[in-house]
Amino acid sequence: MPPVFDEAMVKLRQVPEDFVVEEVGGPEPNIEDGWQNDQHHLYRLYKRGHDSIALLARLSRELEVPRRAWGLSGLKDRHAVTTQTVSVPGTHRICTEIGEVNSGDDWSLTLLGGCDQKVRSGVHEWNRFTLKIRDITYEQVQRLPERVVQLEMHGMPNWFDSQRFGSAIKGVLPGAHILERDFEGAMNLYLAQRSPSDRSATRRDKEIIKGRWPNLEQIDAGELSHKPLRKPIRAYARAIGGGADNTDPFKAAYLAMPRDLRGMWLSAWQSRRWNQSLAKLFSERFDEHLLHSVGIPTGDTLLFPHAPAGRHGAAKHSLVQNIAERLSEMPDSLPMQTEDLSDIDGFLTEHDRPCIIHPSEFSISEPERDEMNGSGKRKRWKTTLSFALPPGAYATVVVKRLFH
Numbered sequence: 001m002p003p004v005f006d007e008a009m010v011k012l013r014q015v016p017e018d019f020v021v022e023e024v025g026g027p028e029p030n031i032e033d034g035w036q037n038d039q040h041h042l043y044r045l046y047k048r049g050h051d052s053i054a055l056l057a058r059l060s061r062e063l064e065v066p067r068r069a070w071g072l073s074g075l076k077d078r079h080a081v082t083t084q085t086v087s088v089p090g091t092h093r094i095c096t097e098i099g100e101v102n103s104g105d106d107w108s109l110t111l112l113g114g115c116d117q118k119v120r121s122g123v124h125e126w127n128r129f130t131l132k133i134r135d136i137t138y139e140q141v142q143r144l145p146e147r148v149v150q151l152e153m154h155g156m157p158n159w160f161d162s163q164r165f166g167s168a169i170k171g172v173l174p175g176a177h178i179l180e181r182d183f184e185g186a187m188n189l190y191l192a193q194r195s196p197s198d199r200s201a202t203r204r205d206k207e208i209i210k211g212r213w214p215n216l217e218q219i220d221a222g223e224l225s226h227k228p229l230r231k232p233i234r235a236y237a238r239a240i241g242g243g244a245d246n247t248d249p250f251k252a253a254y255l256a257m258p259r260d261l262r263g264m265w266l267s268a269w270q271s272r273r274w275n276q277s278l279a280k281l282f283s284e285r286f287d288e289h290l291l292h293s294v295g296i297p298t299g300d301t302l303l304f305p306h307a308p309a310g311r312h313g314a315a316k317h318s319l320v321q322n323i324a325e326r327l328s329e330m331p332d333s334l335p336m337q338t339e340d341l342s343d344i345d346g347f348l349t350e351h352d353r354p355c356i357i358h359p360s361e362f363s364i365s366e367p368e369r370d371e372m373n374g375s376g377k378r379k380r381w382k383t384t385l386s387f388a389l390p391p392g393a394y395a396t397v398v399v400k401r402l403f404h
Contacts, residue, residue: 010403011135012396013079014372016049018132021076021395023084024388025125029113031098038114040071040087043094048106051078053260055107062104065092068259071119074127074391077163085112087119126388128361129395133403135373136381140403144383147402148364150306150320154327155358156401157278157304160271161394162296167265169193171299175269178262179339183250186265187236188213190257191229201225209233216253217241231256251344263347270348272298273337278355279303281334285326290319294404304401330355359387359398 013019029035029042047055052075060067071087086109088094094102095111102109136144167174169189177186192210194203205224212218217237221230235256239249254262282291282303294302305327307319333352341348367381374380385402389395 009135009137010133010140010399011373012131012133012399013077014134016079016081018134019077019080019395020130021080021082021084022128023073023076023082023124023126024128026073026085026123027087027115027117027119029098030115031113035098035114036090036096038090038116040115040118041090041092041094042112042115042119043086043088044083044110044112045072045086046081046083046108046110047076048081049079050107052076053258053264057258059107059109063092063094063102065089065094073119073121073124085119085124087115087117089118090114122391124391126360126390127393127395128388129386129398131385131395131399132382133385133399134370134380134382136367136370136383136403138379138381141367141381144364144367144402147306150323151359151398151401152362153320154305154323155356156397157282157302158354158357158393159278159302159397160275161302161396161400162298163394163396164271165268165296165298166197167268168298169195171297173265173268173272173298175265175267178254178265178344179269179341181344183248183254184214187232187250187253191216191232191253199226202229205229214250216249228258228261255344259345262345266341266345266347270336270338272300274334274353275300275302277334277337281330281355285330286323290323290326292404294400302397302400304404327356353392354390357390357393359389362387 027042030038052072056070057067059065060070065088069089069092072084074084076082076084094109098111098113100111165173170193172189174186174189177183177189192206192213194206198206202225205226208224209216209219209229216233217240219233221233221237224230224233232253236249236253239247239252279301282305286305289308290305292304292306292308294304296302305323307316307323333354335352336350338348338350363386365384367383370380370382385398387395387398
């Protein structure tokens, strides 16, 4: 069973079907005669319980499609059931007829048709979510209607949530080391420091690496169980063996890692800086009693404007209106910070991100008894949320807003 994510004292993703994501919009497939000759072909990718990057790496090997040839608009959650549109060059015939399916263990690719361009990040319009929230207490059930009203009225801060920062070890992002050109620091985090999500074999490998640090050339990479650790170890050894004075072996190890993973490290740094800018903005514009804080594993705090419990009638209405007025004075967006990475990678792009977003098509079911949690003396409830968010927004922020 996958790990259970505790989102604000409720349970989410006890089973993958509790977290369903459907990508909406994006390029329309060409289904007219001659679609086979289009430069790219579009497929609908279904997956259950798979990490996007790991699955694409696996499909690249099994279907003989180079990893960088795949086009996709966004990475989807691992502990979930997800569908999204992906593209591959038309020269790679995974399927030959529209509607044909190629499938494997909890994944499938359905051919939709042809297209002229590779699918790029963020080209879809929405992500539609259906979430089953479990282990809800009676007190949370009682507060839920009021919180739904405030969510629909005020929207929610467009935070990057914990999933974005999966590369952090003890609150430190390897991308922060990369921005300082401290490649040894970044690779030490990745290769030698334990992460809570590491399996036992990976933990053993990291202990071996930690014990030999920084003399990684002494390690036989082939004896490491976790394959992703092997390439950077070998690249380090090659750089040491080459004897070039101007070669940083830790930089060679970094550049030997998958491009997707390097990009996620740098994007996590950029996302954290954006979160910090938004938090500063909220702290400057809202009184402390109108902000509820939620900690995330990086050690940072997400802030939510809210009308606290204990006020009723005209006093509560005044607070709600006060929050709405202050939110209306907020800037529509904040820029994502960029850095010159031309000597390393070119991942960071300059763009603005909305500060406040409103879930669309929002609905919530009546709470009912949760069959997977609680007991006769410790009753628990469940409910189903359905809503759509723009690309890059996090459904777990909706959960935090309603249940924390």
